[in-house]
Amino acid sequence: MSTQRTISTIRTATPNSVGDGFIGLNAFHPQGSRPFNPFLLLDHHGPMQVQPSERPKGVDQHPHRGFETVTIVYEGALEHRDSAGNKGKLFSGDVQWMTAASGIIHEEKHEREFSRQGGRLDFVQLWVNLPAKDKMSPPRYQDIASSQITTSTLPGGGAFRIIAGDLAGLHGPANTFSPLVVADLALGGGQSETLSIPASYNLMVYVLSGQVTFNDASLTRGQIALTNSDGDTITVSTTTGAKVLILAGEPIQEPLAVYGPFVMNTREEILAAFDDFKNGRMGSLT
Numbered sequence: 001m002s003t004q005r006t007i008s009t010i011r012t013a014t015p016n017s018v019g020d021g022f023i024g025l026n027a028f029h030p031q032g033s034r035p036f037n038p039f040l041l042l043d044h045h046g047p048m049q050v051q052p053s054e055r056p057k058g059v060d061q062h063p064h065r066g067f068e069t070v071t072i073v074y075e076g077a078l079e080h081r082d083s084a085g086n087k088g089k090l091f092s093g094d095v096q097w098m099t100a101a102s103g104i105i106h107e108e109k110h111e112r113e114f115s116r117q118g119g120r121l122d123f124v125q126l127w128v129n130l131p132a133k134d135k136m137s138p139p140r141y142q143d144i145a146s147s148q149i150t151t152s153t154l155p156g157g158g159a160f161r162i163i164a165g166d167l168a169g170l171h172g173p174a175n176t177f178s179p180l181v182v183a184d185l186a187l188g189g190g191q192s193e194t195l196s197i198p199a200s201y202n203l204m205v206y207v208l209s210g211q212v213t214f215n216d217a218s219l220t221r222g223q224i225a226l227t228n229s230d231g232d233t234i235t236v237s238t239t240t241g242a243k244v245l246i247l248a249g250e251p252i253q254e255p256l257a258v259y260g261p262f263v264m265n266t267r268e269e270i271l272a273a274f275d276d277f278k279n280g281r282m283g284s285l286t
């Protein structure tokens with residue numbers, strides 16, 4: 001017998017810009033991330049209109065330690081490079097799953113040719129916490145092309161893309177350090193889908209566009225609803241058509257120490273992160 005989860009909280013994302021090229025919304029950030037555990041941050045940049053520029057805009061080099069950044073591009077194109085020598089481009093549908101772990105310095109920009117021509121940009125960046133035992137593991141990259149992501153049509157007609165974890169009988173390509181689910185769901189007008197998810201997971205739905213009914217709540221673009229762990233199914237439906245991001249995961253029951261780009265377990269580890277960064281032990285961008 002399956003039971004529908006009830007909604008615990010609905011939050012409306014607030015205007016947020018990062019660097020000189022990413023304008024949009026923030027749904028939650030590390031300081032207030034406990035209810036969203038194991039997720040630490042959700043930024044939704046766009047849809048925004050990028051004006052043509054010979055100099056790609058974005059975020060100049062900065063460090064991260066202790067977690068993963070997950071970038072999902074829906075429209076437009078991004079380009080990145082980092083202190084481990086990785087660089088790459090992300091186009092519509094592509095996902096970059098970057099495990100900063102022990103530390104990385106990177107820059108995140110509009111892709112050069114996209115910047116030159118201008119256009120619409122729409123992407124999400126998630127920060128995903130790492131268990132304490134993995135926070136100092138070596139950095140790792142998973143560049144996941146859209147062609148590698150399983151896409152399917154659900155019984156109600158919704159287009160479903162699983163990026164990480166297991167949902168609706170599908171398995172996502174991203175490797176994760178703790179059990180979690182990241183999935184996109186696009187519904188046409190009048191469509192409805194019911195999905196099963198382990199009751200032990202924290203589970204939330206963020207509306208990328210349109211308007212949805214999620215279990216017993218009504219949500220619009222930029223709103224996120226968090227559920228109680230009191231059931232194992234969710235139902236998302238829409239009259240207008242909508243796109244949502246489904247996030248779920250086993251909570252990591254460990255203390256959080258947060259400062260800017262570092263998310264560790266203790267204050268001492270945060271101070272060590274600053275010291276390592278200042279003294280060049282997270283590498284450099286050449």
Ligand code: MN
Nearest residue numbers: 064069106108
């Ligand atoms: Mn970053």
